[in-house]
Amino acid sequence: MEMNRTTIKRALKDALADLSGEGLLEFCDELRDRRTEPRITRRSVEGKSYLQIIDLLVSTYTEQGALTVVLETLRKINCNQLAETLSSKTKACADKGDPVFRKTSNGELDSKPSQEALKYRGSHQPLTAAGAGGSPGTAKKPEEVEAEAKKQVLSECGDPCNERLVLSRSKIQFGKYKGQTFQWLLENDVDYTAYIIITHQKEREHTMCQTPLMANKDSLTRYAVAYPEVLKEVKSKKRPLRPRQKGQALVGFGKYKSETLKDLYESKDMKIMSYVNYLRGMESTCEPRSKMCDAIKYILQRDRRKTTTKRSNATFGPGAAKKRQARGKRAQSTRAQYKAQTEEGE
Known part of the structure; x- marks a missing residue:
């Protein structure tokens, strides 16, 4: 009824x-x-x-x-x-299901994660969801997601025939924000939304399989690209990344596919650190130009940069300066002694 x-x-x-x-x-x-x-x-x-x-x-x-x-x-x-x-x-x-985008002080779109998003990521285990370290079976079927969204819309006295409103109440089935709604994601992390859309579009270039996870990403993409703010962010991220931006790319494979390379490398989680160490040993066997190869290159580049920084600190840091001063004084003292001895001999 x-x-x-x-x-x-x-x-x-x-x-x-x-x-x-x-x-x-x-x-x-x-x-x-x-x-x-x-x-x-x-x-x-x-x-x-x-x-x-x-x-x-x-x-x-x-x-x-x-x-x-x-x-x-x-x-x-x-x-x-x-x-x-x-x-x-x-x-x-x-409410028509439209997100309220956050703006910076100069009126530009604030695409970075909100404080609410950071808090959510910190209080949840983001890597157990489907598509981010879990089994695809952990994602609910699209009809289940839609039914739950319509139920939520009805509880708010909304129109369950309004497709955009229903999509806005649909819940993410993967990644660090699993369990949040599509609308919430656009209001709290446009940057992550754009990366998900880009990687999903690339996935769709190679497969048309309709698993629950892929269906969920299809729905999120359909909802998100209806907004010019998101489309602009997607286009900007499709440009080739400059060297210093490489860490913002998603891993794109394996159990941590929805994490950025920077987050993966800098994580303090023991499991992730072990995984990064495992990738270090895969340099000679990874497929060229693959996502894994890109991740390994990034990790090794960061390793080299860290080593260079340590050497630089050893050479030019405060401690190194004191050592150089001490050596200089010793050399000066030695020269003075040698000169004195020479003058006495004469």
Whole structure:
């Protein structure tokens, strides 16, 4: 049986129905005092029922506009609890599943992980999910993911026939953010979203298999690329990476495929450190130009850089300077002694 969904107009009628006779009069009086165009006249609301007043507001301002006007007016007459109830009931009606992208101080898209994302990654085991160290069987079937998303939409009084809204409530089945919704991901880590889309598009160049994991990535890609902000980020990451950006590339294979090379190399997790050490020994056997080969090259380059830094510190660091000064003094002392001995001999 189909559930009755709350619409904005129905919620508005319920809200005004809760006003007493005097409360409705005060509401209409405040409504007439609004200075924003279009204005509501005394004659248009005088002697009208709350149902007629709602019809007037919707025809004048549209449903969404009428909601804003009613909320403002209720708060002005101190019906704050009624306003909060109305706001809560209509939240899903206004929600179309679009993410609210974070911006930097200069108005640019903030694609880096939010503090919430970093906290989530720190409190969860990100590498046990399908596609990031787990079995593909750990990903739910697409019909299960969709059913859960529709159930969530209905619980919020939303429209389960709105595909974008349903996709926004669909949950990720892989990687470090497994269990979060697609909308949450776009609001908290556009950078990671872009990398997932790029790697998935490359996967689709070689296979059309429809495993639960691949289906989940298909859905995420379909949802995300509808937004210009994400598309711009994807295009920027498709450009060849400069040497110093190589660490931002995804591993792209094996149990840690959804991690970046930098995160893999710098991890303090014993299992990951052991895996990195294993890759060091695979240099002579890896397939040229493969993802594994790229990862090994990055690891060995980082190793060499670290070794060079240590040597540099040994040569030019504070301790090295003191040693050079000591050697210089000893050499100077030796020369002075030699000169003195020579002069005595003469």
